Amino acid sequence: MHPAPSVIIFTVLSGLGFGYLTWLGLGFPAVTGWTAFFCFAIAFATAVGGLVSASFHLGNPQRALKAFTQWKTSWLSREAWISVLALIVMGLYGFCAVFLDMLVAPLGLLGAVLSIATVFSTAMIYAQLKTVPRWNHWLTPAHMVSVSLAGGAVLALQWRAALILLVIAGALQALHWILGDRRFAERGHSAETATGLGSIGSVRMFEPPHTGTNYLLKEMVHKVGRKHAQKLRVIGFIALILVPLVVVLAAPANPFTAAVATLSYLVGAFASRWLFFAEAEHVVGLYYDGGAKAS
Amino acid sequence: MTQLPAQTQKKLGLVIDLDTCVGCHACVIACKGWNTENYGAPLSDMDAYGGDPVGSFLNRIHSFEVQPEKGPAQTIHFPKSCLHCEDAPCVTVCPTGASYKRSEDGIVLVNEDACIGCGLCAWACPYGARELDQAEGVMKKCTLCVDRIYNENLEEVDRVPACVRTCPAGARHFGDFADPQSNVSQLVRERGGIDLMPEQGTRPVNKYLPPRPKDTMKELGADAADMSPVTGNPKGFLGWLDKALEAL
Numbered sequence: 001m002h003p004a005p006s007v008i009i010f011t012v013l014s015g016l017g018f019g020y021l022t023w024l025g026l027g028f029p030a031v032t033g034w035t036a037f038f039c040f041a042i043a044f045a046t047a048v049g050g051l052v053s054a055s056f057h058l059g060n061p062q063r064a065l066k067a068f069t070q071w072k073t074s075w076l077s078r079e080a081w082i083s084v085l086a087l088i089v090m091g092l093y094g095f096c097a098v099f100l101d102m103l104v105a106p107l108g109l110l111g112a113v114l115s116i117a118t119v120f121s122t123a124m125i126y127a128q129l130k131t132v133p134r135w136n137h138w139l140t141p142a143h144m145v146s147v148s149l150a151g152g153a154v155l156a157l158q159w160r161a162a163l164i165l166l167v168i169a170g171a172l173q174a175l176h177w178i179l180g181d182r183r184f185a186e187r188g189h190s191a192e193t194a195t196g197l198g199s200i201g202s203v204r205m206f207e208p209p210h211t212g213t214n215y216l217l218k219e220m221v222h223k224v225g226r227k228h229a230q231k232l233r234v235i236g237f238i239a240l241i242l243v244p245l246v247v248v249l250a251a252p253a254n255p256f257t258a259a260v261a262t263l264s265y266l267v268g269a270f271a272s273r274w275l276f277f278a279e280a281e282h283v284v285g286l287y288y289d290g291g292a293k294a295s
Numbered sequence: 296m297t298q299l300p301a302q303t304q305k306k307l308g309l310v311i312d313l314d315t316c317v318g319c320h321a322c323v324i325a326c327k328g329w330n331t332e333n334y335g336a337p338l339s340d341m342d343a344y345g346g347d348p349v350g351s352f353l354n355r356i357h358s359f360e361v362q363p364e365k366g367p368a369q370t371i372h373f374p375k376s377c378l379h380c381e382d383a384p385c386v387t388v389c390p391t392g393a394s395y396k397r398s399e400d401g402i403v404l405v406n407e408d409a410c411i412g413c414g415l416c417a418w419a420c421p422y423g424a425r426e427l428d429q430a431e432g433v434m435k436k437c438t439l440c441v442d443r444i445y446n447e448n449l450e451e452v453d454r455v456p457a458c459v460r461t462c463p464a465g466a467r468h469f470g471d472f473a474d475p476q477s478n479v480s481q482l483v484r485e486r487g488g489i490d491l492m493p494e495q496g497t498r499p500v501n502k503y504l505p506p507r508p509k510d511t512m513k514e515l516g517a518d519a520a521d522m523s524p525v526t527g528n529p530k531g532f533l534g535w536l537d538k539a540l541e542a543l
Binding site: 057058059060064066067069073074075076125129199200204206209210213214216283284 | 351355388389431433493
């Protein structure tokens, strides 16, 4: 799949922002006044910044309000609802914390649930797609939610929770890569099933349907950079998991160490999310002679 | 609405005969022509006269080489457009309700006024049947020429999709799969019509007729075995010629 910057920025920043909002909503840390102001400012900037970035992915963003109508079937529509509800509830909670020095625990709890549900619904947009076997698995939401909660815990200075969550996120990230590499073959999709010609013999592309490129090839049969995938995985894993883990284990919890760990986390998350898209093989590649096989 | 109808009254669709398709791409051109001038936004081309042209098409013709275990390979031209699936994954993922499947005839359409161009439906389609128009930013797909098949301003013979009307080989057939007596239902029964990528669970309406088995005329076969020398020791005139040429 095409690793579009708008979608990578969206999932990474919103993931971190809503992960942080989850911790703030739960009252870890229980901040009020000016401290709360800065905490909520960072959380809202990342969460909303990500959502705004996603709108650059749209062909007609002026009609985005229509995306609230189909929540019965569409995860994208559900995400729109849940994210807006999360921002409203956490906005109210944050307002009370900053200006009234008051922590309304039930409101915070509701906001925390909605915040993490937002990340889950984002992940489900990808996990629901049978056409991309690498994503079509429970590991996709597990991976995205764990990365989000781990990053949020670091920003929230919850060192003990961050330690546990980083280990879990690291394990799920590794599993997502290792099992994901096998998934396409496991599903049994091939040029033979795609064309229905397998009963005659083995199928290969003789001539593509067009001499140039097209939307499908650009969007879904994207192969750029897969050759560096292993190196990027190592870099991503070190920056996303290991460096924050070392900071959490060896340094005291303060805003400066949290900033260092978060910056490393962001570098790693961008690498990981880039691979999430670039390594994902869409079954339509089977009609174009191994867009999938060439990974 | 993006909830799929439990059942559609008709199941309009195409049968594509892989035995007779000659790969001329006439259906591609007829489709592009009709759908650029009629329903919805035109099918745009970007950089059409430049070095890197790219455009929107609703129908594309692939060509595959199929190698049986024994015997020569076969070239098969393979038209591909929307299959108007009964369990269409492109419809349910749409956040705005722009994608829908009509309960009266099963045609999958895009209401372009509601499309935000997120591209998720194109991701959800296993067949590459949807392309985002780069000029309008809305999703384009086969409409089964919904503006021809019910159009009483056209001669009756023209009330079929443009690709079907234009096919010079008679490789494309249009009809109602819900009617067991229709031309398309009969073709599927007689020729063993197949689904593409059935393991995706989309239940396509369009069916493909596999190529008929090739004739096997032993004495004219192009197998390697038939191309070997007829005999190692020619006799008579050929024997004399063989020796005379060897001696030169």
